Amino acid sequence: MMLPRLSPTWSFLSGVLLLIATATSRADVPILTVYTYSSFASEWGPGPLIEPAYEAHCGCDLKFVALEDGAALLGRLKLEGARTSADVILGLDTSLTMEAMDTGLLMPHDIDLKTIAFATPWNDPVFLPFDLGYFGFVYDSESVGTPPASLKELVDNPDSPPIIIQDPRTSTPGLGLLLWMRSVFGDEEMAAWARLSPRIVTVTKGWSEAYGLFLEGEAPMVLSYTTSPAYHRHVEQTDRFKVAMFDEGHYQQVEVAARVTTSTQPERAQDFLRFMLSDVVQQLLPTTNWMLPAVRTNQALPEAFLEAELPARILSFTPDDVKTNRKEWIKRWLAAVER
Amino acid sequence: MASRGRTVKARSAQTGVWALLPGALSLAVLLTLMGGALAAIFSVAPPIRPVAILQDPYIGKVVRFTLWQAILSTTLSVGLALPVARALARRDQFPGRRLLVTFLGLPVVMPVIVAVLGLVAVYGKSGLINTWVAYLGGETALSLYGLTGILMAHVFFNLPLAVRLLLPAWQTIPEESWKLASSLGLSSRLLVRFIEWPAISPFLPGVCLIVFLLCFTSFAVVLTLGGGPASTTIEVAIYQSLRYDFDPAQAAMLALIQFTLCTSIALVLVKWIPLLAHSSGRRIDARHRPDLKNPIGRTLDISLILTTACFLFIPVLAVFIQGIRGPITSVISNPDLWWAVLRSLLIALGATGTACGLALGLALSARFLRFSLRMPRASEMLILMGSLSLAIPAMIIGTGLFIVLLQAGALDRGTLLVICAVNALMILPYLIRSIAPTLMRSSQQYDRLCAQLGLRGWSRFRVVDWPAIRRPIGFSLGIGGALSFGDMGVAALFDTQGDTTLPVLLFHQMGAYRFDEASVTAVILMLLSVSLFWLIDRSVGR
Numbered sequence: 001m002m003l004p005r006l007s008p009t010w011s012f013l014s015g016v017l018l019l020i021a022t023a024t025s026r027a028d029v030p031i032l033t034v035y036t037y038s039s040f041a042s043e044w045g046p047g048p049l050i051e052p053a054y055e056a057h058c059g060c061d062l063k064f065v066a067l068e069d070g071a072a073l074l075g076r077l078k079l080e081g082a083r084t085s086a087d088v089i090l091g092l093d094t095s096l097t098m099e100a101m102d103t104g105l106l107m108p109h110d111i112d113l114k115t116i117a118f119a120t121p122w123n124d125p126v127f128l129p130f131d132l133g134y135f136g137f138v139y140d141s142e143s144v145g146t147p148p149a150s151l152k153e154l155v156d157n158p159d160s161p162p163i164i165i166q167d168p169r170t171s172t173p174g175l176g177l178l179l180w181m182r183s184v185f186g187d188e189e190m191a192a193w194a195r196l197s198p199r200i201v202t203v204t205k206g207w208s209e210a211y212g213l214f215l216e217g218e219a220p221m222v223l224s225y226t227t228s229p230a231y232h233r234h235v236e237q238t239d240r241f242k243v244a245m246f247d248e249g250h251y252q253q254v255e256v257a258a259r260v261t262t263s264t265q266p267e268r269a270q271d272f273l274r275f276m277l278s279d280v281v282q283q284l285l286p287t288t289n290w291m292l293p294a295v296r297t298n299q300a301l302p303e304a305f306l307e308a309e310l311p312a313r314i315l316s317f318t319p320d321d322v323k324t325n326r327k328e329w330i331k332r333w334l335a336a337v338e339r
Numbered sequence: 340m341a342s343r344g345r346t347v348k349a350r351s352a353q354t355g356v357w358a359l360l361p362g363a364l365s366l367a368v369l370l371t372l373m374g375g376a377l378a379a380i381f382s383v384a385p386p387i388r389p390v391a392i393l394q395d396p397y398i399g400k401v402v403r404f405t406l407w408q409a410i411l412s413t414t415l416s417v418g419l420a421l422p423v424a425r426a427l428a429r430r431d432q433f434p435g436r437r438l439l440v441t442f443l444g445l446p447v448v449m450p451v452i453v454a455v456l457g458l459v460a461v462y463g464k465s466g467l468i469n470t471w472v473a474y475l476g477g478e479t480a481l482s483l484y485g486l487t488g489i490l491m492a493h494v495f496f497n498l499p500l501a502v503r504l505l506l507p508a509w510q511t512i513p514e515e516s517w518k519l520a521s522s523l524g525l526s527s528r529l530l531v532r533f534i535e536w537p538a539i540s541p542f543l544p545g546v547c548l549i550v551f552l553l554c555f556t557s558f559a560v561v562l563t564l565g566g567g568p569a570s571t572t573i574e575v576a577i578y579q580s581l582r583y584d585f586d587p588a589q590a591a592m593l594a595l596i597q598f599t600l601c602t603s604i605a606l607v608l609v610k611w612i613p614l615l616a617h618s619s620g621r622r623i624d625a626r627h628r629p630d631l632k633n634p635i636g637r638t639l640d641i642s643l644i645l646t647t648a649c650f651l652f653i654p655v656l657a658v659f660i661q662g663i664r665g666p667i668t669s670v671i672s673n674p675d676l677w678w679a680v681l682r683s684l685l686i687a688l689g690a691t692g693t694a695c696g697l698a699l700g701l702a703l704s705a706r707f708l709r710f711s712l713r714m715p716r717a718s719e720m721l722i723l724m725g726s727l728s729l730a731i732p733a734m735i736i737g738t739g740l741f742i743v744l745l746q747a748g749a750l751d752r753g754t755l756l757v758i759c760a761v762n763a764l765m766i767l768p769y770l771i772r773s774i775a776p777t778l779m780r781s782s783q784q785y786d787r788l789c790a791q792l793g794l795r796g797w798s799r800f801r802v803v804d805w806p807a808i809r810r811p812i813g814f815s816l817g818i819g820g821a822l823s824f825g826d827m828g829v830a831a832l833f834d835t836q837g838d839t840t841l842p843v844l845l846f847h848q849m850g851a852y853r854f855d856e857a858s859v860t861a862v863i864l865m866l867l868s869v870s871l872f873w874l875i876d877r878s879v880g881r
Contacts, residue, residue, distance in 0.1 A: 205558070228852075
């Protein structure tokens with residue numbers, strides 16, 4: 001590669017950079033590279049706990065490459081194509097899996113699904129679920145007495161609390177609500193959005209903005225996950241934040257992992273996928289990723305996770321449905337809520 | 340005289356090629372980075388027809404809204420910044436002024452989400468104002484969401500920036516002008532007309548352009564405070580097509596449309612750039628202003644400065660207080676935080692260094708074009724090129740350069756360099772807009788003298804130009820350093836080793852529900868940004 005002549009300052013800087021780069025990589029141990037999203041690999045996520053556990057198990061170096069979110073992860077995979085250094089991708093959700101299949105970069109997991117007690121019915125030959133969650137409206141019990149008991153009530157009762165939601169064009173929960181509304185109201189969803197619209201305080205780019213505004217008291221209710229209150233109970237020991245459980249059921253988000261075809265170590269990749277489904281990992285996911293295990297384990301959920309916060313009914317579209325209709329449904333959403 | 344003029348010109352023409360070289364180099368780097376990034380994206384996905392995109396009613400609507408809010412925000416921000424800057428220029432002695440001016444740099448370096456939370460803490464539903472009013476038994480109609488919120492946030496970010504970019508204009512007014520005005524007994528109104536406006540007007544289009552570009556490309560603020568999808572800017576559409584539609588070609592095409600729009604607007608602004616004022620001087624010195632003692636003016640200035648300070652610093656203070664009440668020890672005892680600080684610092688230094696080189700190259704050659712070759716339009720165009728890099732989203736340039744690195748197989752080695760380069764492009768406009776006018780003025784004043792003394796090339800730069808430009812350079816490098824220190828967009832694209840920068844760490848904390856920790860990190864980020872600004876400004880600008 002042709003390099004421009006570097007000035008002393010630049011040589012010094014790149015020297016420092018090289019030092020940093022080399023100091024962090026270990027030699028002579030096979031490296032398993034896993035692409036994931038940043039909050040999975042961050043200090044507070046499950047990544048730092050999974051890494052040593054798996055490295056002890058396999059005698060290899062597990063390397064997480066953290067992208068901003070699931071969509072960024074897939075975007076990276078698409079850009080890299082066959083050049084990707086990923087052995088495993090971890091953290092797409094089921095609204096992205098069809099899109100991911102189209103890359104032709106993913107291979108079957110070759111794991112006998114019958115041997116695993118999945119918490120949700122599963123028969124995909126390529127993707128394996130490692131955790132799951134349900135979208136839900138979290139409310140501040142100090143300002144909301146009785147939350148709406150159903151999505152219909154939230155939409156139709158003009159006195160139900162104002163909400164903050166995320167944009168389906170730029171965020172996963174935002175798309176989740178779109179699909180949730182669609183599964184409850186069907187073709188009438190545009191009218192439902194129009195009725196809900198006056199009580200939408202604002203629509204944010206992503207989850208962090210929305211939840212931050214909610215905690216600042218900008219709205220008494222926010223679109224998040226049914227497991228969010230468990231975080232507040234477990235870490236902050238407060239009961240203040242609760243989730244409104246809806247009669248129609250809650251839209252499900254399943255997070256999946258898959259092997260990459262270009263990997264030179266497909267067996268180790270498969271071994272890692274199995275490890276993700278093991279009790280060790282499954283039991284640490286609730287209090288690190290704040291999602292529910294995708295596999296039934298022999299241990300009960302931590303105390304902070306309440307039985308009452310598990311939806312009685314589960315709503316979801318097939319990945320194929322989502323892929324075919326997403327653009328059209330977003331268009332309809334735009335038309336219904338633009339004021 | 341005539342013959343001397345001719346000699347000067349002949350000599351200039353001889354050195355012509357060399358004097359154009361720095362600008363040509365800078366321009367080449369700029370065009371390679373921006374064009375290369377776009378070309379790289381189109382190379383992986385065939386381009387689609389721009390006409391088809393423009394005919395899409397969704398995109399048309401988005402473009403109209405983007406333009407509309409950007410024009411409003413710019414008018415408001417710069418319009419309000421003018422009297423505030425004037426008040427600050429006129430009252431150059433009051434205690435705490437220096438601190439105030441330094442802190443004016445805070446809002447622009449605050450991560451968007453932190454600034455939004457700060458604004459909300461004051462003007463939001465449960466914010467200070469609404470709480471007080473409710474306590475007094477009243478009720479406000481104050482709602483942050485909608486156009487009000489967008490404008491408020493944009494003024495919050497850009498008014499202080501505009502004030503700081505405009506303040507140096509008053510420094511160009513020589514003491515003699517004030518003395519003369521005093522002896523003529525000119526009123527405040529006439530001072531504006533005959534002394535201040537001619538000094539400010541060369542700065543104004545450049546400042547307007549930067550603020551306009553910032554508002555035009557604003558994304559999260561507009562979406563969050565706009566209240567809904569009706570408030571969508573082109574950047575949202577770009578993000579959407581790159582991130583969720585997996586359509587890089589459409590994203591790059593939208594970026595190109597954005598660039599074209601911004602360029603056309605910049606060209607219109609350039610037409611208004613007047614000839615340079617005949618003035619010099621390096622230090623604000625308002626002592627000889629005849630209107631200093633006027634009680635009405637004094638009251639007006641003080642209340643203007645106070646109002647601005649309150650509007651800007653109460654939200655900042657809210658962020659500080661929240662941070663100070665947070666889990667400070669657990670945040671600062673985390674080694675990852677300090678690694679992130681180091682990484683952010685490296686990026687900031689690399690980016691400012693690169694941007695400084697690019698800006699100096701452009702400005703030096705632009706000056707040569709203007710004064711030696713008498714090609715003022717070409718000169719303006721060159722400077723304009725340096726101002727427009729803000730119009731292509733960092734995300735697009737970053738993605739494009741990522742593809743280049745990938746195809747060159749240099750992903751491991753090149754990542755930090757690319758982050759620096761993209762950040763350099765993002766801060767270049769600030770630098771060029773403050774360096775170019777000063778350099779031009781120095782030329783206007785000293786060209787003849789230098790020619791007589793035979794001062795040329797490096798020795799001329801060192802003896803004549805550097806002392807004249809080091810203050811604006813120090814100042815804009817300071818802004819640039821602070822900005823790239825706080826950059827989130829570019830670094831987040833490349834997180835290959837799990838290596839975080841400080842803003843990315845803050846984002847991770849929020850993503851993990853750790854809003855308390857995040858508020859501490861936000862304060863650290865702000866303090867370090869402002870210290871970095873202060874350090875660079877002091878060490879270079881003195």
